[in-house]
Amino acid sequence: MIWNNLxxxxxxxxxxxxxxxxxxxxxxxxxxxxxxxxxxKIVNDILNKKQxxxxxxxxxxxxx
Numbered sequence: 001m002i003w004n005n006l007x008x009x010x011x012x013x014x015x016x017x018x019x020x021x022x023x024x025x026x027x028x029x030x031x032x033x034x035x036x037x038x039x040x041k042i043v044n045d046i047l048n049k050k051q052x053x054x055x056x057x058x059x060x061x062x063x064x
Contacts, residue, residue, distance in 0.1 A: 001013055002015065003042055003046065004046060006034075006039060006042055006043050006046070007043055007046055007047065011028035011030060011032050012032070013028065013030055013031075013032040014028060014029075014030040014032070016028060016029070016030070023036075024036050024037075026039055
């Protein structure tokens, strides 16, 4: 599974755009589905990890 695909509204299983965005469920034609709550948590975690090295680096630079 390529979980980074979720940040592009793509399926982590088959790499295609999601086919359905229901109220509480996102699904793909390949059979993959994920709840909106879990989708948001995973995407937020991915985006926070991408920003974390910049924050750590900035704190190091500021300490000099």
